[in-house]
Amino acid sequence: MDKFINHTGTAAPLRRSNVDTDQIIPAVYLKRVTRSGFEDGLFAAWRSDPEFVLNNAAYKSATILVAGVDFGTGSSREHAVWALQNYGFKVVISSRFADIFRGNSLKGGLLTVILDQSDVEAIWLAIEADPTTQIKVDLESRTVSYNGIVLGFAIDDYTRWRLMEGLDDIGLTIKNSDSIDAFEKTRATYKPATLPIRR
Amino acid sequence: MAITLAEKIWAEHVVRAASGEPDLLYIDLHLIHEVTSPQAFDGLRLAHRAVRRPELTIATEDHNVPTLNIDKPIADPVSKLQVDTLRANCTEFGLRIHSLGDKDQGIVHVVGPQLGLTQPGMTIVCGDSHTSTHGAFGALAFGIGTSEVEHVLATQTLPAVRPKTMAINVEGRLKPGVTSKDIILAIIAKIGTGGGQGYVIEYRGSAIRALSMESRMTVCNMSIEAGARAGLIAPDQTTFDYILGRPHAPEDFDGAVSYWKTFFTDKDATFDAEVNLNADELEPFVTWGTNPAQGASLNSNVPNPADIADEEARGAAERALVYMGLTAGTPLKKIAIDTVFLGSCTNGRIEDLRAAAEVVKGKKIASTLRMLVVPGSARVRLEAEAEGLDKVFIDAGAEWRNAGCSMCLGMNPDQLAVGERAASTSNRNFEGRQGKGGRTHLVSPLVAAATALRGTLSSPADL
8 A cells, every 4th residue: 555645636526415335436337356447437427417526627637525524325335445546536525424435445545534514615615716726635744735724634643654654454463463363262152153064 | 330232242352452553353254245355355365365264254146146047147247257256266265155046145144144143242244334234133243345354354353443332212112014124214314324423323122122133134234324334232032032043053052142141231331322213103214315314204295405404405305306306295105116126135034025925915016117026045035935925926916036136236137227216125225226317215125015016105004
């Protein structure tokens, strides 16, 4: 995973709430067995609408998505994160994310930033007035800044450290294999096993 | 210290806790399917990692599979590749898999419980948000992403941040014709799609305790639609009776029951949030919009967005009515339906099929619609056929299919066409969920059956 220290880019306003992961990428696009190539399915149903924000040339090169409340609800598909990343997004800003989507995004290096709804509205107005507005998202100082405005955001220290170091969770856990070995010796004996198969 | 059921299960599975880090949780059972696993296996291969505990994992094919002609190769080459990839991965890593045609194939959340693999006090994960279903047994069960699937395969653990706890108390008695589906749809409408965000929900109260195991699974299944990753119900005699005799029930059953009885919320424990719902007042509930919180009593009208005070919710309702092709003020019972779908991990179990069959028995479905009946698993199909339920549905004019996720999500051949309107016993009414441009009304099996007969959204009381 690439390290995430900070990112500066332009942003696209997605003025919709409850954007579920079926909207981010419909199920028919989930059939690949690789992690790449999902950009064609991103917001597939809306992309055929010429009025859709990502079809506006002014937002074509946006790398930050600014979305309405409850972004990423529904299905656990990590393909939603991959689709956003494959398309070119590095950051998504919203006033609330669904839990599974947020977990997936932070594991995969797509930074999800939670700001107050009033701040989200203010950013929408700014980037609609001037789509070339540069927004800097700085993980080190935990701030979003644009047009001289600086907004702080919260992210736990552990996740921030892991993203800034670009570390893989599995490698970190395997370092604690001794704890897993020790735990397995204490498990309740009643727990079922899938093998051998019983019919 | 008095603690809640969820906290008890959590505490029993902490492998490692360190200040400022997520807890490392041990995972007792890992369910996998073809859609969210291929990239996880690829990751293992790239890092030369093995599956740590193959005997704690089980795979089944459900999302992509056709429900007709299952003896033929899967027609869609991309779906076939995904299913073939799962089979090859299970062979390579030594994992148990139930493929199309196997009597234990079916929707992953139907298969686990029916095999007796889902038991109280366990941690259960799957790369599928409806893993919350297994919480009905007093297990802590939640959906994960593909990176986490890889993590569990490699380590049998998962780093996780302890959720807050929410009690949803449902007291009273359901009226005839009102089901657990109506309870959960009413809860979601009450607390919203983000209401449970950050929480694990414990469903409590006399109305919950009175539910069968399969009805409890329906409630827990849709916890995610209220934003909660997990929802659970304390195990009781109903739970133990359901597990007894299943293939993977513990051999020392009495010993296991004593152990399971330790999983309950202590009397003086406090929840971070509490919500109350009166079961006496509930009526059959249906959705009119494009998220599961946009629902109302079947006896009411399509709401007028202008009456919604919250600006965000008003805008969402306006967009939903346009997508759904509905006019404010229309009685919900006047909405004509093109397709009735009975099935899914929410309502594709034997009790659901029995309840619907009871309604349609000896009658004919409306000539204006089609009805798909899709058992949640091959075993459910066999059980239904042994009871003659297949005949009841076929005689009524419905289609009797093989097991799978089917029309719950538009990823296999069973899909809605653009503009087609469904009454569906599934869990999501998102735009395009059941096929691009398709319109979904979420309903209970009883409402699905009555709707099939009358052609418009209906409950058995309308017959």
